[in-house]
Amino acid sequence: MNAGLEIGDATVRYGRKVVLDRFSLPILPPGQVTVLAGPNAAGKSTLLRGIARLAPVQGRFLLDGADLSRMSAPERAGRIGFMPQALPLGASLSVLESTITALRAGGAHHGPDAAAQAMAVLDRLGIGALATEPLDRLSGGQRQMVGLAQATVRDPRLLLLDEPTSALDLARQVRLLSEVRRIASEGRVVLAVLHDLALAARWADRIAVLHRGRIHSEGPPETVVTPAMLAEVYGVEARVEHCSQGRLTVLIDRELQAAP
Numbered sequence: 001m002n003a004g005l006e007i008g009d010a011t012v013r014y015g016r017k018v019v020l021d022r023f024s025l026p027i028l029p030p031g032q033v034t035v036l037a038g039p040n041a042a043g044k045s046t047l048l049r050g051i052a053r054l055a056p057v058q059g060r061f062l063l064d065g066a067d068l069s070r071m072s073a074p075e076r077a078g079r080i081g082f083m084p085q086a087l088p089l090g091a092s093l094s095v096l097e098s099t100i101t102a103l104r105a106g107g108a109h110h111g112p113d114a115a116a117q118a119m120a121v122l123d124r125l126g127i128g129a130l131a132t133e134p135l136d137r138l139s140g141g142q143r144q145m146v147g148l149a150q151a152t153v154r155d156p157r158l159l160l161l162d163e164p165t166s167a168l169d170l171a172r173q174v175r176l177l178s179e180v181r182r183i184a185s186e187g188r189v190v191l192a193v194l195h196d197l198a199l200a201a202r203w204a205d206r207i208a209v210l211h212r213g214r215i216h217s218e219g220p221p222e223t224v225v226t227p228a229m230l231a232e233v234y235g236v237e238a239r240v241e242h243c244s245q246g247r248l249t250v251l252i253d254r255e256l257q258a259a260p
Helices: 044-051 073-079 095-104 113-124 140-152 170-185 197-203 227-234
Strands: 005-014 017-028 033-037 058-063 080-083 158-162 189-193 206-211 214-219 236-242 248-255
Touching (some): 005 044, 017 214, 033 044, 033 170, 033 197, 044 058, 044 189, 073 080, 158 170, 170 197, 206 227
Parallel strands (some): 033 189, 080 158
16 A cells, blocks of 8 residues: 555546646655645646545545545545635634544544644634634635634544645745645645745745646656746746755746747
8 A cells, every 4th residue: 555645647627628637746755745836727726626526626636545536425524624715614613623623524423522632723723712713704814714613623644734824824824834844744745835936945845846737847846946937837937046044045036938
């Protein structure tokens, strides 16, 4: 049995248009953070939703050798934590109530310990003070942190994150991504969609860049984030340099003219 997430021959369609064509990745092992990157409408978010069986995506998705498509919904919920780009609007539950609901979605009966377990996750993410606040009164950034709490409260084997930092200020970005790295270090598989390549280079073990329905490049950030990739995939002239701490930085100089 292969430990980790296997993605094979994944195909994503928007109507009749094929966005991802038989997309495959090397197995994503426990303990690592893998980032999906690429232009808008490349199919990244739909692929994540398809792995969680929340969108119609064709392909082979195996977690530790088990076919996710053959699992019951509660079994998948117990193994997969999915953080969407934004929580649904209009929810009347409080932050704590919504996190307890997410905890129980895996089918386990936590009884009176459910509130304590959910509260511990909120405290770890620095949002314990929001426990009694209704979801529909939160800011976008606060809602994203609650989304991470809901996705991680069941201690999932696989964590899927769809643009987890898009509404966060700099401090919250660091808190969230530090928590994601901690989760991975405990032997879990993490797959995230990130648009910010500087963040991806800082926090990911591997980056897979999608372009024109296929993988353009995949591997450690140092080998993937290059001026040539940025020119071909994103259409920009850029410099990739190292800061004083040795971390990759991406400096965009200008947009390249599209070929006629």
